[in-house]
Each structure stands twice: as structure tokens, then as C-alpha cells.
Amino acid sequence: MAKTIFITGASRGFGKLWAEALLKRGDKVVATARNTDALSDLVKQYGNAILALELDVNDRAACFAAVEKAKAHFGRIDVLVNNAGFGLFGAVEETSEQEARAQMETNFFGLLWLTQAVLPVMRAQQSGHIIQVSSFLGLVTLPVLGLYNASKFAVEGLSETLATEVKQFGINITLIEPNGYTTDWSGASASQTQAMDIYNPVKQAFQEGATPDMWGKPEATIEAFLKVVDSANPPLRVLFGKVAYNAVKQVYGQRLASIEEWKDVSVTAHGH
Template identity: 50%
Template sequence: MNTGHTKTWFVTGASRGFGDVWTRAALRRGERVVATARDVSALKPLADEFGDAVLPLALDVTDREAAFAAVARGAAHFGGIDVAVNNAGYGLFGMVEEVTEAQARAQLETNLFGALWVTQAVLPGMRERGRGHILQVSSIGGVAAFPTLGLYHASKWGLEAFSEALAQEVASAGIRVTIIEPGPYGTDWSGSSAVHAEPEPAYEHVREARRAAAAGRVPIDPAVTADAVLAVVDAERPPLRLFLGGYCLPIAERVYAERLATWREWRSLSESAG
């Protein structure tokens, strides 16, 4: 239960997936949301259900000026932004060799730079009020990388990097940063919103192995994440990172163990470099 003041959220990609789930969760407990999506008509169900508590705005997060304008409009309408959720994003599927320049740039423009622009836009108001919480929606793919998703991982690793630095930069201003790292949920990031590179036959065996590894895995309903996200928003000292789902931690433990083992194995060569 939220025991603090009524918060105003700014959510990108609010029309579906996590964005829709968390927007509705905030609104149902009496908070206010600036809900954004590229197609503002997709936000009509939210407006119809929650009325004046939601401000639906069209926003393409790759447009820096538009991001600043949307934040300014939302802040003016509700009197400031308390929680910013950088959720807008999609999956780019393709081997590193396969993705085109346009596909690679578009992936980074949305998943990395889109989050950066919104973050930059909300920070001055948060600093002025001495409080705020920025939720960066990453992924287990922001911690570990898998074949066929190299540029998606690049976008999420970049998001995690600047967000970790940001958390240290703004802590003294009363602003908190949490990197949300979900496992496999049924959010459509790999469905209709995804982009697929033209396949190179030489990599078909890699694709087959990935399909086999994912066979039988049932995506989790994203609705089950609502309470966890509300709890982290309400926390007095929220974590810098939060996995969603039980799928992630074993992968992270394996990945970090492998990294440490490699660094230690090659430590003598490393130290020989001075």
C-alpha cells in the first residue's frame, strides 16, 4: 500500500506490456499517470477507464525535443513528475553480422537514447523538488548476452551503464534510480513490435539451437509484476537493480562466476601489462 503522497508517474510505452500493467496499477491505487505511446489512440482505453487521472500523450521517444515537451506538459498538468518509467522498447532479432545499419541505429535510438532523453527531461524538476524515482526497464539481457540478440543486448547494456552512473550522480539530490531486469514475460517485445534481420544461412545452426533452448518455455503474464513494481516505488531505499521473476538470478550467478573465473585465469597476463 502506498503510504506517501499521491505520486505522478510518466510512463513511456504505456499502451501495452509492462507499461500498460504498471500504469493501471498506479491508477487503481489513486495515483496519476502521464501515459505516452507513439499512437495516442492506443491509450484511449486508459483514458476511458480512469478519466482525469491519466494524461495520454503521443510520444516517439527517439525525438529528443518531443520527449522534453511531453515531460514539460505532463509536469505542468499534474504539478511535477515523481516517477519516470522508461519502458518503451522492442527486440531486434539477428546475428551481429546480419543486422543492417538502419536496424542497429533504430534499436539504439529507441531502447538506449529514448530512455536517455526522457531521463534528461525529468531530472531538472526532480532536482528542484529534491525527490524522484527513475525506473529503467532493462532485461536479463542487460546482464547476460545470447546469440541472435547482440544489438538488443548492446542497447540494454548501455542503458544499465548510464543508469548506474546516474544513480551515483543524483543520489545526493534525493533522486533514486532502479534498473528493472525482467525475465521472459509475454509483453510482445518479441512479437508484433519486433524487428527481424534478413537471415544468413551460415548461422542457421545457431538459430536452431536458440529455438530448441526456448522450446516449451511459457512466457509469464506481465500482470503478475504489478505489486513488485509498486513496492519498489514505495521503498524508502529502493535497489539499484531488481530482477523480475525467478528465471534471472541463476543466469546472473552463472555469468558472473564465468567472468570471474576468466579474469582470474588470465590474471598473470593482465598484471604483466603493468
């Protein structure tokens, strides 16, 4: 049965790739972007099956208005895919207030506004699926991506909590956690802090560690994404990419070992 899917950040990268895959198989898609010109090819090819909306996710009122338009146009929203976001590269100390706030505004607050806007629609339907495009960097961290890491950690905490609150309404939450892919996430979409030479060794080590095989192929996510969309019992979390899988498994093993090592201190700190 065809679904109606609302996707943010649909002008390029995962957003456009997934929107096209959904349209190709007969779903209806609400595709948002800051500039809808990038969606004109999909509109031309798929006509009434796609509703292209201009949207800056940082604008809370605009997020609510976009959801209202989508609901009025297609009658329902089965899936929300919060995909809009960007990467801020730079050491924590280098990051300006404006850069830090901009990173959180888009990656966290934009996602929150759309989530809040779609919840009344899905509650009324007694069904729905909210897919948050997080990152494996919402579970583990890399240097020179401190604010990006923080924004995705925030998305993880919000979404895990939300899942426990809305399950009663027939609404599922899924966090998709990709590793790096050969989209323009680290290129044209990215933002850079003003460099401090003192952090050059950390940045150099980071760049040298990024081998070509670390980057996944965006097209390979299509089948995985559709599997998540179609699942009757979708997972709360799903990693996309073998780098993400290996990194999270290793880091979580180390965390558990450290927790056990400090168990006596933890228990003593309880007081009784």
C-alpha cells in the same frame, strides 16, 4: 501518498499493465505512446487521473515537451519509468546500419532523452525516482539478439553512472532487468533482420532452448513493480523472473572465475 508517475511505451505490455495498476490504487499517471488510441480505455475509466500523451521517444525535443506538459498538468513528476523499447532479432552480421541505429535510437537514446528531460524537474523537487526498464540481457547475452543486448548494456552503464551523479539531489535510479515474458515483445513489437542461411543452426538452437516455462507471466510483475516504486531505498538493480536470476548468477560466477584465472596477466599488464 499518491504519486505522479510518467511511463513511456504505455500502449501495451508492461507499460499498460503497470499504468493500470498505478491508476487502480489512486496514483496519477502520465502515459505516453506513439498512438494514444490504445490508452482510450484507461482515459475513459480513470478520467483526470491519467494524462495520455502522444510521443515518439526518438524525438528529443518531443521528449522535453512531453515532460513540460506533464509537469504543467500535475505539478510534479515523482517517478519516470522508461519502458519504451523493442527487440531486434538477428545475427550481428545480418544487421543493417538502419536496423542497428533504430535499435539504439529507441532503446538507448530515447531513454536518455527522457532521463535528461526529467532531471531538472526532480532536482527542483529534491526528490525523484527514475526506473529504467532494462533486461537481464543488459548483464548477460543471448545469440541472435546482439544489438538488443548492446542497447541494454548501454542502458546499464549509463544508469549506473547516473545513480552516482544524482544521489546528491535525492534522486534514485533503478534498473529493472526482466527475463522474457509473454508480452508481444518477441511478436508484434519485434523487428527481424534479413536472414543469412549460415546462421540457421545458431537460430535453431536458440529457438529449441526457449521452453514455455522460460517465459514469465506479465501480471506477476505488478506486485514486484509496485514494491520498487514504493521503496524508500530502492535497489540500483532488480531482476524480474527466475530465469534472469539463475542466468545472471551462473554467468557472473563464471566471469569471476575467469578473472581470477587470468589475475597474473592482469596485474603484470599494470607495469608496476
